[in-house]
Amino acid sequence: MSTEDTGSLDDRLHRLGIAYDVQRIVATGIGMLPLSETTKESLTSRSATAVVVVGETGVALVKGAAEAGRGAATAAKDGAETFQRTRHAHASPSADAPAPPVEDVTTRLERLSALHRDGHLDDAEYAAAKAKVLAGS
Incomplete structure (x- = not known):
């Protein structure tokens, strides 16, 4: 080694x-x-x-x-x-750098759903993250 x-x-x-x-x-x-x-x-x-x-x-x-x-x-x-x-x-980051694209609510919910379905989020984590997305956070 x-x-x-x-x-x-x-x-x-x-x-x-x-x-x-x-x-x-x-x-x-x-x-x-x-x-x-x-x-x-x-x-x-x-x-x-x-x-x-x-x-x-x-x-x-x-x-x-x-x-x-x-x-x-x-x-x-x-x-x-x-x-x-x-x-x-x-x-x-430069002041001229473009802001990252903002995902719409549907895209964010689909991504969270996939994470939950694939076992990366448990039920409580998924529910909390989903509530944040729906609340606009």
């Missing part, structure tokens, strides 16, 4: 840099879902694992490219450095 495969999930996320930011954004989105806290924690944990695996796979690919030829590794490194320099400029 390589060094990247060891350590806590949080340590691995921090070691990968951008993976930590990606997971933070994913966790924020999961936190907004009309789900139980247990379900949100489970989804957050699973998504963190997926982000780490993808990040570590990318690192392994770059290392393999470095062994195959320095040109590919240099290009990958230069691209990563450029991305790191520019990502903070794009971190906050």
